[in-house]
Amino acid sequence: MQASRVPISAALLLAGVSNVMAASSVDLGVVGVITPSACTPILSNNGVVDYGKISLQEFPANEKELPDATLQLEVSCNGPMMMAVKITDNRPGTATSTNGGGDTSSFGLNLASNGQKIGRYQLKMANATADGQVGSLIESWEGSDTWLEANNAVWQPGFRRTVRDPSSAGLTPLTMTAFKVDVVVSTTLTRKQYLPSAEETKIDGSATLEVKYL
Incomplete structure (x- = not known):
């Protein structure tokens, strides 16, 4: 709201410039809310999906798809909160795509020693x-106030997710104290000809989940 007042004030000053001298100062405000509540996220299996050792000789002619894995995410708050979980890719720019380029909707597995993307x-x-009740997921790009339906959609890097308030006519985040959800991980490795054949290659995907207060 502060930003919308600046051009209005300027217009009024310009309209009266013949009678009143223009102001030579402008205000800066620092605002926010300090809340006594806090939320803690926890991932099952310490947040690790371990595929063990995979033989390069077992790769098919094309990319190799690994079995899906599921982790459970729980967010517990010490009081009712409107919050969302944001995810950040810690290996940005290293995700492959089916055409050999990059994939901004996926998370990267880092680079092999030859500089090739692993998958x-x-x-x-x-x-x-949410608080034990089945919820509908919504999501928003970080910094945006626009929420979108997210059921069955891929959770992309930089997006934050939460549960929709069923009592609201629009897509509005729900105030809650407990959020639980399964996080399904689908991994695809690049073609074997792109990977070193004389040494082991470490699959090295990493992402950070962060609670954002709304």
């Missing part, structure tokens, strides 16, 4: 609940 993984959410 990618995508995330989806399922079985979301």
Whole structure:
């Protein structure tokens, strides 16, 4: 709202410039809300999906798809909060795509010693609940106030997700104390000809989940 007042004030000053001298100062405000509540996120299996050792000789002619894995995400708050979980790719720019380029909707698995991208993984959410009640997922790009339906959609890097308030006519985040959801991990490795054949290659995907207060 502060930003919308600046041009209005300027217009009024210009309209009266013949009678009143223009102001030579402008105000700066620092605002926010300090809340006594806090939320803690926890991922099952310490947040690790471990595929073990995979033989390069077992790769098919094309990319190799690994079995889906599921982690459980729980966010517990010490009081009712409107919050969302944001995810950030810690290996940005290293996700492969089916045409050999990059994939901004997936997360990267880092680079092999020869500089080639190792593969990618995508995330989806399922079985979301808020305070024990089944919930509908919504998502928003960080910094945006526009929320979109997110059920069955890929959870992309930089997006934050939460549960929709069913009592609201629009897509509005729900105030809650507990959020639980399954995070399904789908991993795809690049073609074997792109990877070193004389040494082991470490699959090295990493992402950060952060609670954002709304």
